Amino acid sequence: MVVCPTTRPCRINNLEKGSSQVFSHSLHERDLEIGRLQKESEKLKRDHALSTGLVTSLQREIAGKEQKIQQLQREVEKVKKETRAKDNQLAVLSAKVNGMTHIGVNIGKLRRVTLLPVIEKVRQVCDESQQSHEREKSLQEEISSRLAKEKEVSANTEVFKKSLQELQVSLFNPGDQLAGDEQHRAFFLA
Numbered sequence: 001m002v003v004c005p006t007t008r009p010c011r012i013n014n015l016e017k018g019s020s021q022v023f024s025h026s027l028h029e030r031d032l033e034i035g036r037l038q039k040e041s042e043k044l045k046r047d048h049a050l051s052t053g054l055v056t057s058l059q060r061e062i063a064g065k066e067q068k069i070q071q072l073q074r075e076v077e078k079v080k081k082e083t084r085a086k087d088n089q090l091a092v093l094s095a096k097v098n099g100m101t102h103i104g105v106n107i108g109k110l111r112r113v114t115l116l117p118v119i120e121k122v123r124q125v126c127d128e129s130q131q132s133h134e135r136e137k138s139l140q141e142e143i144s145s146r147l148a149k150e151k152e153v154s155a156n157t158e159v160f161k162k163s164l165q166e167l168q169v170s171l172f173n174p175g176d177q178l179a180g181d182e183q184h185r186a187f188f189l190a
Helices: 008-103 107-172 175-189
Strands: none
16 A cells, blocks of 8 residues: 555655754754854954953053153153253352452453353353253153053053953853744744
């Protein structure tokens, strides 16, 4: 006796075979997706570890630069104090020279005995004052440059942190895709 494909047992058997094949195919796709997600998860974990190391390195670098900037600012203050002291010395020497010429002392003798060393001292103090001003200007420029670089590094660090946070969110919320697959599997099992 040949069973006809239109009979009820035959149709049920064909439906079971088709359902089994669909279920088997669905499970295979699911397994492939799980494998892909596991690989992606491992990659994201490695990226996360690398990112964390980079952030730590950048934070150390910023701390070092902040210390250097503070040191440069202290040096600028020191140079400013030295410059003020040299300016004061110059003012005192200028007052002495002006006072000597007003007294009416023999200028020829004064130049030989007193004025030439005083003028030389004035020149020396002027030169030192000029050097102090130039050093102060140089240090100010270096501080400005370092502050600009630090701002750039800070901005890059913030962008990096934001990317890292987004990466962490995507790493720890992969369940959205899995929920859809479970609904798909439930449909075929019903």
